[in-house]
Amino acid sequence: xxxxxxxxxxxxxxxxxxxxxxxxxxxxxxxxxxxxxxxxxxxxxxxxxxxxxxxxxxxxxxxxxxxxxxxxxxxxxxxxxxxxxxxxxxxxxxxxxxxxxxxxxxxxxxxxxxxxxxxxxxxxxxxxxxxxxxxxxxxxxxxxxxxxxxxxxxxxxxxxxxxxxxxxxxxxxxxxxxxxxxxxxxxxxxxxxxxxxxxxxxxxxxxxxxxxxxxxxxxxxxxxxxxxxxxxxxxxxxxxxxxxxxxxxxxxxxxxxxxx
Amino acid sequence: xxxxxxxxxxxxxxxxxxxxxxxxxxxxxxxxxxxxxxxxxxxxxxxxxxxxxxxxxxxxxxxxxxxxxxxxxxxxxxxxxxxxxxxxxxxxxxxxxxxxxxxxxxxxxxxxxxxxxxxxxxxxxxxxxxxxxxxxxxxxxxxxxxxxxxxxxxxxxxxxxxxxxxxxxxxxxxxxxxxxxxxxxxxxxxxxxxxxxxxxxxxxxxxxxxxxxxxxxxxxxxxxxxxxxxxxxxxxxxxxxxxxxxxxxxxxxxxxxxxxxxxxxxxxxxxxxxxxxxxxxxxxxxxxxxxxxxxxxxxxxxxxxxxxxxxxxxxxxxxxxxxxxxxxxxxxx
Numbered sequence: 001x002x003x004x005x006x007x008x009x010x011x012x013x014x015x016x017x018x019x020x021x022x023x024x025x026x027x028x029x030x031x032x033x034x035x036x037x038x039x040x041x042x043x044x045x046x047x048x049x050x051x052x053x054x055x056x057x058x059x060x061x062x063x064x065x066x067x068x069x070x071x072x073x074x075x076x077x078x079x080x081x082x083x084x085x086x087x088x089x090x091x092x093x094x095x096x097x098x099x100x101x102x103x104x105x106x107x108x109x110x111x112x113x114x115x116x117x118x119x120x121x122x123x124x125x126x127x128x129x130x131x132x133x134x135x136x137x138x139x140x141x142x143x144x145x146x147x148x149x150x151x152x153x154x155x156x157x158x159x160x161x162x163x164x165x166x167x168x169x170x171x172x173x174x175x176x177x178x179x180x181x182x183x184x185x186x187x188x189x190x191x192x193x194x195x196x197x198x199x200x201x202x203x204x205x206x207x208x209x210x211x212x213x214x215x216x217x218x219x220x221x222x223x224x225x226x227x228x229x230x231x232x233x234x235x236x237x238x239x240x241x242x243x244x245x246x247x248x249x250x251x252x253x254x255x256x257x258x259x260x
Numbered sequence: 261x262x263x264x265x266x267x268x269x270x271x272x273x274x275x276x277x278x279x280x281x282x283x284x285x286x287x288x289x290x291x292x293x294x295x296x297x298x299x300x301x302x303x304x305x306x307x308x309x310x311x312x313x314x315x316x317x318x319x320x321x322x323x324x325x326x327x328x329x330x331x332x333x334x335x336x337x338x339x340x341x342x343x344x345x346x347x348x349x350x351x352x353x354x355x356x357x358x359x360x361x362x363x364x365x366x367x368x369x370x371x372x373x374x375x376x377x378x379x380x381x382x383x384x385x386x387x388x389x390x391x392x393x394x395x396x397x398x399x400x401x402x403x404x405x406x407x408x409x410x411x412x413x414x415x416x417x418x419x420x421x422x423x424x425x426x427x428x429x430x431x432x433x434x435x436x437x438x439x440x441x442x443x444x445x446x447x448x449x450x451x452x453x454x455x456x457x458x459x460x461x462x463x464x465x466x467x468x469x470x471x472x473x474x475x476x477x478x479x480x481x482x483x484x485x486x487x488x489x490x491x492x493x494x495x496x497x498x499x500x501x502x503x504x505x506x507x508x509x510x511x512x513x514x515x516x517x518x519x520x521x522x523x524x525x526x527x528x529x530x531x532x533x534x535x536x537x538x539x540x541x542x543x544x545x546x547x548x549x550x551x552x553x554x555x556x557x558x559x560x561x562x563x564x565x566x567x568x569x570x571x572x573x574x575x576x577x578x579x580x581x582x583x584x585x586x587x588x589x590x591x592x593x
Contacts (some may be wrong), residue, residue, distance in 0.1 A: 006382055007383050007385070009382075010378060010379050010382030011383070014368065014371070014378065014379040017371050017375055018368050018370050018371050021370035021371055021411065023372070034590075095364050097364065098364060100329075100331045100354070101329060101330075101331065101357075101359050102383050102384075103351045103352070103355035103385075104351070105351075171270070179422055255332075258334060
């Protein structure tokens, strides 16, 4: 285990050095990600200013969901989602061979190789938005914070699992760069209060495709809208991660490399 | 060290033509075709050997190499290398092997090789003291002391390739796979790399090499396996491979009088370099050298002459011509 942590730290350090070799690119990427992630909250703000709203949700409550979403992405994207891009390019070029030649778990190597510090920009935009949303709400109780902490962990777990599914697909459907669009399309449901959707869709978004767990459920817990029973949502999150890992490893077997 | 028995790899691929109609048709239905990239290969490699895999593009060399490194699972057959099954015990196995790919870099483009070496140290779990000693030795051997602190993108191809070798050797592998390690390098860089490989081999490291550069084969390999259509068509020593041509020599001549077209058994003009200079191939079993020199000196007056064994290229050409090796379009793997 110590060896893995040491390896993890060394690769992250090297990847940081690699990403920061072009400082202007790094700064611009971070800035664009911050701006990009604030578009939906800005539209939400305009909607509320015009007098419309999500029924049963104040502006700050709605923004809290979007802030949690951005925070979750701010952690999941740098650490996990880079593997989707790594798989996309390296499987197509056949350079994924090099990861298989490392005496470490291939999944871990794929995640580490894809580590992308630019994406920490999302963490910054998420934190700013989170602070702003909380400023308009009463202080949550410690129970709400505890529930939120656990459910936020589930949120990261879901995003990690999604990255495993998307990355795994690319071993079979080589070069399908549209996987990122699939992610955006599916997860966009998670940016809004689940209660605006029909009950059946809400159930699908919680238990089948647990998109609601990314932001809506953790944010609701922080707002004190959920009881302790919501923690049952950790189960589908864990199941989703296990399924993602099994799927990724199965798809890895279909890797065929490229011409020599 | 390596035992391979009936190693076979097949895969499915699709084919289509280039017309718009065929492209559109291919979107709906893709006729699949099974390709047998490697067909029942069996061989063994002993510790300390330096073996070259030769063969035309798409012959199955790289696919074989990928199965031997544990990157690809075979369709059938067995491999035991270093006492392990490469694709089943991948993590233990790859920790004891090294690989250098002439066309796939393990370095990180934007940062110095020294950073990539440090990363590999952590990945392979090389202890600090061992890492420092090995790095020092390799850096000295390959003379890359200053180079390894410059960003990789600013290095010449030769410098980069030297650093690729350091990446592959830092964890002291017992077995190293080289896939076209000198591709694109100039003569000096090739010489350095070949010298390094020989020096590592003297220390007991086993090398498996695939290449199209027959210079690598002549200067490095003790044993040659020619692979085509996924099968081993020749497995011999380099001298054994040469002897397949019989007693043939290449003779380069400069004469006083022009040599006309000659139709004589055992004699074949390879190239006319100038009006008074030419290169001949002589089968000495049919025309002894002594007789050839006497006759040519009397007829045309020999000014200068160089006699050499036929280069390995000629051996390969002959193998192709005999149909032992039938080139085919490149396979996908």
